[in-house]
Amino acid sequence: MADFHIKTFYGQKKSIRVTSPSKQVPHIFLSCINRKDDGSWEKTSEGEGKTVRLSIEEIICILEVLYRRSANWRGYHVFKERKTEIYVGWEDESRQVLRVKIGEHIKKLRFPNLNFMTLLLDHILNEKIEFATSGTFDTKTIEKVEVDEEVEFGLFSEHITARDGLHIVETTEFSASRSTVEINAKIKVESPKALLITLHSGEEFWIPKSTIHSDYDVSEKNELQKLIVDKWIIEKHKILK
Known part of the structure; x- marks a missing residue:
């Protein structure tokens, strides 16, 4: 062979x-x-x-x-x-x-x-x-x-x-050596591998947990949280701060 x-x-x-x-x-x-x-x-x-x-x-x-x-x-x-x-x-x-x-x-x-x-x-x-x-x-x-x-x-x-x-x-x-950006979002739903987030504009997106590099609290569903995430996922969904 x-x-x-x-x-x-x-x-x-x-x-x-x-x-x-x-x-x-x-x-x-x-x-x-x-x-x-x-x-x-x-x-x-x-x-x-x-x-x-x-x-x-x-x-x-x-x-x-x-x-x-x-x-x-x-x-x-x-x-x-x-x-x-x-x-x-x-x-x-x-x-x-x-x-x-x-x-x-x-x-x-x-x-x-x-x-x-x-x-x-x-x-x-x-x-x-x-x-x-x-x-x-x-x-x-x-x-x-x-x-x-x-x-x-x-x-x-x-x-x-x-x-x-x-x-x-x-x-x-x-x-793997990727850059990050900061966004403000609410956490609406949590799955084992991803979060459904809601922006101030009302737009919703699923993002993998592996792309998030900051602490977050899934119980605070009504509060905007600062999330540090990989830049590529932001560009993919065209998310604005």
């Missing part, structure tokens, strides 16, 4: 590449590259095209779309002030053409490449569940791929039901 995988799905002008540098690491790289005017392809090793690192959870989200159990998946990678959107979804309800978007790069996949990618990601996922979730590995031995800064990420996800009964999944990955 191979330790790494790399497959490029070529088109006339745009291509998408799946890279798994090792079965022992819990991520893959997904790259979109364009054909240059001289006929050559952009090189990710030279910082060309657009490459993102996808976690095991995100691979699962993409496979849910590929197996037609979800309508689409949209992910956001947030690092400092930069946010990259990744979108994987069907072009229409026939679900024969898959649209993949990384930032401003867009690539469409059809049969048989669509089936090839499904089988490849399923195989890689099974490998990583077996080998990347136990034991140790030496990151120095893994080939590097040009990608945005390598940092530790956390994962926050939402699930919305589409009109045709399939799910739309949205996830946000944010840098």
Whole structure:
């Protein structure tokens, strides 16, 4: 069994590449590259095209779309002030053409490449569940791929039901070294992992407890409280102080 995988799905002008540098690491790289005017392809090793690192959870989200159990998946990678959107979804309800978007790069996949990618990601996922979730590995031995800064990420996800009964999944990955802001809000409802807060304007939002970095009192439901929260969640919901 191979330790790494790399497959490029070529088109006339745009291509998408799946890279798994090792079965022992819990991520893959997904790259979109364009054909240059001289006929050559952009090189990710030279910082060309657009490459993102996808976690095991995100691979699962993409496979849910590929197996037609979800309508689409949209992910956001947030690092400092930069946010990259990744979108994987069907072009229409026939679900024969898959649209993949990384930032401003867009690539469409059809049969048989669509089936090839499904089988490849399923195989890689099974490998990583077996080998990347136990034991140790030496990151120095893994080939590097040009990608945005390598940092530790956390994962926050939402699930919305589409009109045709399939799910739309949205996830946000944010840098562990993230900045914070202060907001004033009332705590309306508490769940095991999140708070439903109400702003002075009356707007309500769910925010993960993991994004709150100040003390709060859930019993004081009628009082505005100062909350120090991660900036990315504020930007996501466009919350104002």
